[in-house]
Amino acid sequence: MSFGLADSATMLPFIKLPGASLASSSTVDFGGVVGTFLPLDVHRWDHPEHGQPFVNYSGCIRLGELTLLATLGSAIHGEVEQRCEAQLVLPYLAGVNIFTIERQTYTFRSSCLFIPAARTRFQLQCSQCSGIIISFPPESLLPVANAIGGPGFDSLSLQVALQQPAVLSRQSDPRRNRLSDLLMETMAYAERCMAIAGAVNPMLCLDDLIRRLIVMLLVPDLLDPSQESEPRSEPFVHQALLEWLLAHLHEPISLSDMEQRSGYSRRSLQYAFKRHFGCGPMQWLRQQRLARAKALLEKPGSHRSLLAVSAACGYLSQASFSRDFQARYGERPSRVLRRNRDHSRLQGLGEEPALS
Numbered sequence: 001m002s003f004g005l006a007d008s009a010t011m012l013p014f015i016k017l018p019g020a021s022l023a024s025s026s027t028v029d030f031g032g033v034v035g036t037f038l039p040l041d042v043h044r045w046d047h048p049e050h051g052q053p054f055v056n057y058s059g060c061i062r063l064g065e066l067t068l069l070a071t072l073g074s075a076i077h078g079e080v081e082q083r084c085e086a087q088l089v090l091p092y093l094a095g096v097n098i099f100t101i102e103r104q105t106y107t108f109r110s111s112c113l114f115i116p117a118a119r120t121r122f123q124l125q126c127s128q129c130s131g132i133i134i135s136f137p138p139e140s141l142l143p144v145a146n147a148i149g150g151p152g153f154d155s156l157s158l159q160v161a162l163q164q165p166a167v168l169s170r171q172s173d174p175r176r177n178r179l180s181d182l183l184m185e186t187m188a189y190a191e192r193c194m195a196i197a198g199a200v201n202p203m204l205c206l207d208d209l210i211r212r213l214i215v216m217l218l219v220p221d222l223l224d225p226s227q228e229s230e231p232r233s234e235p236f237v238h239q240a241l242l243e244w245l246l247a248h249l250h251e252p253i254s255l256s257d258m259e260q261r262s263g264y265s266r267r268s269l270q271y272a273f274k275r276h277f278g279c280g281p282m283q284w285l286r287q288q289r290l291a292r293a294k295a296l297l298e299k300p301g302s303h304r305s306l307l308a309v310s311a312a313c314g315y316l317s318q319a320s321f322s323r324d325f326q327a328r329y330g331e332r333p334s335r336v337l338r339r340n341r342d343h344s345r346l347q348g349l350g351e352e353p354a355l356s
Contacts, residue, residue: 014059064207095128150265201316208254
Protein backbone atom coordinates (compact mmCIF):
# COMPACT_ATOMS: atom_id res chain seq x y z
CA MET A 1 0.00 0.00 0.00
CA SER A 2 1.13 3.56 -0.64
CA PHE A 3 1.35 6.68 1.55
CA GLY A 4 1.58 4.76 4.83
CA LEU A 5 -1.78 3.00 4.66
CA ALA A 6 -0.45 -0.48 5.45
CA ASP A 7 -0.70 -0.12 9.21
CA SER A 8 -4.00 1.76 9.01
CA ALA A 9 -5.60 -0.98 6.91
CA THR A 10 -5.07 -3.49 9.70
CA MET A 11 -6.84 -1.17 12.17
CA LEU A 12 -9.96 -0.21 10.22
CA PRO A 13 -12.71 -2.87 10.47
CA PHE A 14 -13.65 -4.97 7.41
CA ILE A 15 -10.74 -3.77 5.24
CA LYS A 16 -8.77 -7.02 5.63
CA LEU A 17 -11.73 -9.33 6.23
CA PRO A 18 -11.68 -12.36 3.89
CA GLY A 19 -14.72 -12.49 1.66
CA ALA A 20 -15.76 -8.92 2.46
CA SER A 21 -12.83 -6.81 1.22
CA LEU A 22 -12.12 -5.36 -2.21
CA ALA A 23 -9.17 -3.50 -3.72
CA SER A 24 -9.61 -0.79 -6.36
CA SER A 25 -6.82 0.60 -8.52
CA SER A 26 -9.01 3.09 -10.40
CA THR A 27 -11.76 5.56 -9.57
CA VAL A 28 -14.10 3.63 -11.87
CA ASP A 29 -13.64 0.45 -9.84
CA PHE A 30 -14.07 2.29 -6.54
CA GLY A 31 -17.18 4.09 -7.84
CA GLY A 32 -18.58 0.67 -8.73
CA VAL A 33 -17.97 -0.54 -5.15
CA VAL A 34 -19.79 2.46 -3.69
CA GLY A 35 -22.72 2.15 -6.11
CA THR A 36 -23.01 -1.60 -5.54
CA PHE A 37 -23.03 -1.70 -1.76
CA LEU A 38 -24.63 1.63 -0.86
CA PRO A 39 -27.97 3.05 -2.08
CA LEU A 40 -26.12 5.78 -3.98
CA ASP A 41 -25.86 6.59 -7.69
CA VAL A 42 -22.32 7.72 -8.54
CA HIS A 43 -22.40 10.49 -11.18
CA ARG A 44 -18.78 11.68 -10.90
CA TRP A 45 -15.80 10.06 -9.18
CA ASP A 46 -12.38 11.68 -9.72
CA HIS A 47 -8.90 11.41 -8.24
CA PRO A 48 -7.69 15.02 -7.83
CA GLU A 49 -4.00 14.17 -7.42
CA HIS A 50 -3.10 13.84 -11.10
CA GLY A 51 0.09 11.94 -11.72
CA GLN A 52 -0.25 10.02 -8.44
CA PRO A 53 -1.49 6.40 -8.45
CA PHE A 54 -4.98 5.77 -7.15
CA VAL A 55 -5.55 3.03 -4.60
CA ASN A 56 -8.49 2.15 -2.39
CA TYR A 57 -9.26 -0.74 -0.06
CA SER A 58 -12.85 -1.37 0.98
CA GLY A 59 -14.78 -3.85 3.08
CA CYS A 60 -18.52 -4.24 3.41
CA ILE A 61 -20.86 -6.30 5.59
CA ARG A 62 -24.61 -6.34 6.25
CA LEU A 63 -26.12 -6.40 9.74
CA GLY A 64 -29.88 -6.70 9.49
CA GLU A 65 -31.06 -3.51 7.79
CA LEU A 66 -27.66 -1.86 8.17
CA THR A 67 -24.92 -1.69 5.55
CA LEU A 68 -21.41 -1.01 6.88
CA LEU A 69 -18.87 0.05 4.26
CA ALA A 70 -15.28 0.74 5.33
CA THR A 71 -12.98 2.55 2.91
CA LEU A 72 -9.33 3.53 3.01
CA GLY A 73 -7.40 5.08 0.16
CA SER A 74 -6.50 8.00 -2.07
CA ALA A 75 -8.18 11.39 -2.21
CA ILE A 76 -11.50 11.49 -4.04
CA HIS A 77 -13.77 14.19 -5.47
CA GLY A 78 -17.23 13.08 -6.46
CA GLU A 79 -20.90 13.73 -7.02
CA VAL A 80 -23.45 11.17 -5.88
CA GLU A 81 -27.22 10.91 -5.56
CA GLN A 82 -29.09 9.17 -2.79
CA ARG A 83 -31.83 6.67 -3.46
CA CYS A 84 -33.69 5.83 -0.26
CA GLU A 85 -31.57 5.55 2.90
CA ALA A 86 -29.74 7.82 5.33
CA GLN A 87 -25.99 7.62 5.96
CA LEU A 88 -23.71 8.27 8.89
CA VAL A 89 -20.10 8.98 7.86
CA LEU A 90 -17.43 8.24 10.50
CA PRO A 91 -13.95 9.44 9.41
CA TYR A 92 -10.97 7.32 10.38
CA LEU A 93 -7.81 9.26 9.49
CA ALA A 94 -7.48 13.00 10.00
CA GLY A 95 -8.09 14.08 6.42
CA VAL A 96 -10.27 17.03 5.42
CA ASN A 97 -13.77 16.12 4.25
CA ILE A 98 -15.99 18.67 2.51
CA PHE A 99 -19.58 17.73 1.61
CA THR A 100 -21.92 20.12 -0.21
CA ILE A 101 -25.55 19.14 0.30
CA GLU A 102 -28.36 21.35 -1.00
CA ARG A 103 -25.94 24.28 -1.40
CA GLN A 104 -24.79 24.03 2.22
CA THR A 105 -21.15 23.09 2.88
CA TYR A 106 -20.14 20.79 5.75
CA THR A 107 -16.45 20.52 6.60
CA PHE A 108 -15.20 17.97 9.14
CA ARG A 109 -12.14 15.94 10.11
CA SER A 110 -12.85 13.67 13.08
CA SER A 111 -16.53 14.46 13.64
CA CYS A 112 -19.35 12.40 12.12
CA LEU A 113 -21.58 13.62 9.31
CA PHE A 114 -25.24 12.64 9.14
CA ILE A 115 -26.83 12.68 5.67
CA PRO A 116 -30.65 12.41 5.67
CA ALA A 117 -32.60 10.17 3.32
CA ALA A 118 -33.58 12.61 0.60
CA ARG A 119 -33.23 11.94 -3.12
CA THR A 120 -30.75 14.69 -3.76
CA ARG A 121 -27.33 15.07 -5.35
CA PHE A 122 -24.40 16.14 -3.23
CA GLN A 123 -20.71 16.76 -3.85
CA LEU A 124 -17.84 15.53 -1.74
CA GLN A 125 -14.13 16.26 -1.52
CA CYS A 126 -12.03 13.97 0.69
CA SER A 127 -8.31 14.60 1.01
CA GLN A 128 -7.99 11.00 2.16
CA CYS A 129 -10.91 8.64 1.66
CA SER A 130 -10.91 6.85 5.00
CA GLY A 131 -13.66 5.86 7.38
CA ILE A 132 -16.88 3.89 7.68
CA ILE A 133 -20.25 4.72 6.14
CA ILE A 134 -23.31 3.28 7.85
CA SER A 135 -26.39 3.22 5.62
CA PHE A 136 -29.82 2.54 7.10
CA PRO A 137 -33.57 3.20 6.68
CA PRO A 138 -34.20 6.26 8.86
CA GLU A 139 -37.59 4.97 10.00
CA SER A 140 -35.83 2.05 11.70
CA LEU A 141 -34.50 4.48 14.33
CA LEU A 142 -37.91 5.62 15.61
CA PRO A 143 -38.92 2.46 17.52
CA VAL A 144 -35.41 2.31 18.98
CA ALA A 145 -35.65 5.91 20.19
CA ASN A 146 -39.10 5.26 21.68
CA ALA A 147 -37.73 2.23 23.52
CA ILE A 148 -34.77 4.18 24.91
CA GLY A 149 -36.92 7.14 25.96
CA GLY A 150 -39.72 5.11 27.49
CA PRO A 151 -43.43 6.04 27.76
CA GLY A 152 -44.14 9.67 27.03
CA PHE A 153 -40.98 10.19 24.99
CA ASP A 154 -41.54 12.86 22.35
CA SER A 155 -39.83 11.66 19.16
CA LEU A 156 -40.09 15.10 17.54
CA SER A 157 -36.43 15.88 18.30
CA LEU A 158 -35.32 12.76 16.44
CA GLN A 159 -37.72 13.34 13.55
CA VAL A 160 -36.30 16.85 13.14
CA ALA A 161 -32.72 15.53 13.31
CA LEU A 162 -33.48 12.96 10.61
CA GLN A 163 -34.58 15.68 8.18
CA GLN A 164 -31.39 17.72 7.93
CA PRO A 165 -27.67 17.14 7.35
CA ALA A 166 -25.50 17.77 10.39
CA VAL A 167 -21.89 17.57 11.52
CA LEU A 168 -22.05 15.73 14.86
CA SER A 169 -19.07 17.40 16.49
CA ARG A 170 -16.97 15.49 19.00
CA GLN A 171 -15.54 18.73 20.38
CA SER A 172 -18.81 20.54 21.05
CA ASP A 173 -20.40 17.61 22.90
CA PRO A 174 -18.16 15.11 24.73
CA ARG A 175 -21.04 12.63 24.81
CA ARG A 176 -20.74 12.30 21.05
CA ASN A 177 -17.04 11.66 21.39
CA ARG A 178 -17.69 8.57 23.53
CA LEU A 179 -20.61 7.41 21.36
CA SER A 180 -18.46 7.64 18.21
CA ASP A 181 -15.76 5.56 19.89
CA LEU A 182 -18.35 2.97 20.94
CA LEU A 183 -19.59 2.75 17.36
CA MET A 184 -16.10 2.00 16.10
CA GLU A 185 -15.55 -0.55 18.90
CA THR A 186 -18.84 -2.27 18.04
CA MET A 187 -17.88 -2.56 14.37
CA ALA A 188 -14.44 -3.87 15.32
CA TYR A 189 -16.20 -6.52 17.42
CA ALA A 190 -18.43 -7.39 14.45
CA GLU A 191 -15.29 -7.89 12.36
CA ARG A 192 -13.82 -10.24 14.98
CA CYS A 193 -17.05 -12.27 14.95
CA MET A 194 -16.85 -12.50 11.15
CA ALA A 195 -13.20 -13.53 11.25
CA ILE A 196 -13.78 -16.26 13.85
CA ALA A 197 -17.15 -17.69 12.83
CA GLY A 198 -17.76 -16.35 9.32
CA ALA A 199 -20.87 -14.51 10.50
CA VAL A 200 -22.16 -12.24 13.26
CA ASN A 201 -24.32 -14.21 15.67
CA PRO A 202 -27.82 -12.60 15.53
CA MET A 203 -28.12 -13.38 19.25
CA LEU A 204 -25.64 -10.55 19.85
CA CYS A 205 -28.12 -8.01 18.40
CA LEU A 206 -25.25 -5.82 17.19
CA ASP A 207 -27.54 -4.15 14.64
CA ASP A 208 -29.77 -2.97 17.49
CA LEU A 209 -26.74 -1.68 19.41
CA ILE A 210 -25.51 0.29 16.38
CA ARG A 211 -28.96 1.82 15.84
CA ARG A 212 -29.09 2.80 19.53
CA LEU A 213 -25.70 4.52 19.27
CA ILE A 214 -26.80 6.38 16.13
CA VAL A 215 -29.99 7.54 17.86
CA MET A 216 -28.00 8.87 20.82
CA LEU A 217 -25.51 10.56 18.49
CA LEU A 218 -28.39 12.39 16.83
CA VAL A 219 -30.21 13.14 20.11
CA PRO A 220 -27.60 13.05 22.90
CA ASP A 221 -30.13 14.46 25.37
CA LEU A 222 -31.53 10.93 25.59
CA LEU A 223 -28.49 10.27 27.80
CA ASP A 224 -29.59 13.00 30.21
CA PRO A 225 -31.37 11.61 33.32
CA SER A 226 -33.52 14.77 33.43
CA GLN A 227 -35.24 13.46 30.29
CA GLU A 228 -36.76 10.53 32.21
CA SER A 229 -40.50 10.34 31.60
CA GLU A 230 -41.36 7.87 34.40
CA PRO A 231 -42.05 8.99 37.94
CA ARG A 232 -39.09 8.87 40.31
CA SER A 233 -40.53 5.94 42.28
CA GLU A 234 -38.34 2.84 42.32
CA PRO A 235 -38.95 0.68 39.21
CA PHE A 236 -39.43 -3.05 39.61
CA VAL A 237 -38.81 -5.89 37.19
CA HIS A 238 -42.11 -7.16 35.79
CA GLN A 239 -42.62 -10.90 36.27
CA ALA A 240 -44.22 -11.07 32.83
CA LEU A 241 -41.01 -9.66 31.30
CA LEU A 242 -38.86 -12.24 33.09
CA GLU A 243 -41.15 -15.08 32.01
CA TRP A 244 -41.01 -13.90 28.41
CA LEU A 245 -37.21 -13.65 28.51
CA LEU A 246 -36.84 -17.14 29.97
CA ALA A 247 -39.17 -18.55 27.31
CA HIS A 248 -37.12 -17.00 24.49
CA LEU A 249 -33.53 -17.58 25.61
CA HIS A 250 -32.83 -19.37 22.34
CA GLU A 251 -33.85 -16.33 20.28
CA PRO A 252 -32.17 -12.94 19.67
CA ILE A 253 -33.25 -10.47 22.38
CA SER A 254 -32.06 -6.88 22.23
CA LEU A 255 -32.02 -4.18 24.86
CA SER A 256 -34.64 -2.35 22.80
CA ASP A 257 -36.87 -5.46 22.97
CA MET A 258 -36.64 -5.40 26.77
CA GLU A 259 -37.42 -1.69 26.97
CA GLN A 260 -40.42 -2.01 24.69
CA ARG A 261 -41.85 -4.97 26.62
CA SER A 262 -41.26 -3.45 30.06
CA GLY A 263 -42.37 0.06 29.17
CA TYR A 264 -39.27 1.41 30.90
CA SER A 265 -36.73 3.81 29.50
CA ARG A 266 -33.09 2.81 29.06
CA ARG A 267 -32.07 4.24 32.44
CA SER A 268 -35.04 2.86 34.42
CA LEU A 269 -34.60 -0.66 33.02
CA GLN A 270 -30.91 -0.63 33.91
CA TYR A 271 -31.69 0.59 37.41
CA ALA A 272 -34.41 -2.02 37.98
CA PHE A 273 -32.14 -4.93 37.07
CA LYS A 274 -29.21 -3.52 39.03
CA ARG A 275 -31.44 -3.06 42.08
CA HIS A 276 -32.99 -6.55 42.00
CA PHE A 277 -30.29 -8.73 40.41
CA GLY A 278 -27.07 -6.79 40.88
CA CYS A 279 -26.35 -6.59 37.15
CA GLY A 280 -27.65 -5.02 33.95
CA PRO A 281 -30.41 -6.66 31.86
CA MET A 282 -28.07 -8.00 29.17
CA GLN A 283 -25.73 -9.48 31.81
CA TRP A 284 -28.74 -11.11 33.48
CA LEU A 285 -29.83 -12.52 30.12
CA ARG A 286 -26.38 -14.04 29.55
CA GLN A 287 -26.46 -15.60 33.02
CA GLN A 288 -29.82 -17.22 32.29
CA ARG A 289 -28.57 -18.61 28.99
CA LEU A 290 -25.53 -20.12 30.69
CA ALA A 291 -27.73 -21.55 33.45
CA ARG A 292 -29.93 -23.13 30.78
CA ALA A 293 -26.83 -24.59 29.13
CA LYS A 294 -25.64 -26.05 32.44
CA ALA A 295 -29.04 -27.65 33.01
CA LEU A 296 -28.95 -29.21 29.53
CA LEU A 297 -25.43 -30.54 30.05
CA GLU A 298 -26.40 -32.09 33.40
CA LYS A 299 -29.75 -33.51 32.24
CA PRO A 300 -29.79 -37.25 32.92
CA GLY A 301 -29.67 -39.36 29.79
CA SER A 302 -29.05 -36.37 27.54
CA HIS A 303 -27.35 -37.14 24.24
CA ARG A 304 -26.92 -33.53 23.13
CA SER A 305 -23.51 -32.57 21.83
CA LEU A 306 -21.61 -29.58 23.15
CA LEU A 307 -22.22 -27.81 19.85
CA ALA A 308 -25.98 -28.45 20.07
CA VAL A 309 -26.12 -27.13 23.64
CA SER A 310 -24.18 -23.98 22.80
CA ALA A 311 -26.40 -23.31 19.77
CA ALA A 312 -29.59 -23.91 21.80
CA CYS A 313 -28.44 -21.23 24.23
CA GLY A 314 -27.60 -18.64 21.63
CA TYR A 315 -23.92 -19.22 20.90
CA LEU A 316 -22.68 -19.42 17.34
CA SER A 317 -19.10 -20.05 18.45
CA GLN A 318 -18.41 -23.06 20.66
CA ALA A 319 -15.16 -21.40 21.76
CA SER A 320 -16.92 -18.29 23.10
CA PHE A 321 -19.52 -20.50 24.81
CA SER A 322 -16.78 -22.51 26.54
CA ARG A 323 -15.01 -19.31 27.61
CA ASP A 324 -18.17 -17.74 29.10
CA PHE A 325 -19.23 -21.01 30.74
CA GLN A 326 -15.86 -21.50 32.42
CA ALA A 327 -15.82 -17.87 33.59
CA ARG A 328 -19.28 -18.38 35.12
CA TYR A 329 -18.93 -21.87 36.64
CA GLY A 330 -15.19 -22.44 36.99
CA GLU A 331 -15.00 -25.47 34.69
CA ARG A 332 -15.29 -26.21 31.00
CA PRO A 333 -18.68 -27.35 29.67
CA SER A 334 -16.97 -30.35 28.06
CA ARG A 335 -16.00 -31.57 31.53
CA VAL A 336 -19.58 -31.20 32.80
CA LEU A 337 -20.86 -33.12 29.78
CA ARG A 338 -18.28 -35.90 30.20
CA ARG A 339 -19.04 -36.23 33.92
CA ASN A 340 -22.76 -36.50 33.21
CA ARG A 341 -22.23 -39.16 30.54
CA ASP A 342 -19.90 -41.16 32.79
CA HIS A 343 -22.48 -41.01 35.54
CA SER A 344 -25.27 -42.15 33.19
CA ARG A 345 -23.11 -45.00 31.85
CA LEU A 346 -22.27 -46.26 35.33
CA GLN A 347 -25.91 -46.11 36.37
CA GLY A 348 -26.81 -48.12 33.28
CA LEU A 349 -24.32 -50.79 34.39
CA GLY A 350 -25.75 -50.77 37.89
CA GLU A 351 -22.55 -49.39 39.37
CA GLU A 352 -22.06 -46.55 41.80
CA PRO A 353 -19.74 -43.78 40.62
CA ALA A 354 -16.51 -43.52 42.57
CA LEU A 355 -16.37 -40.69 45.07
CA SER A 356 -13.81 -38.07 44.20
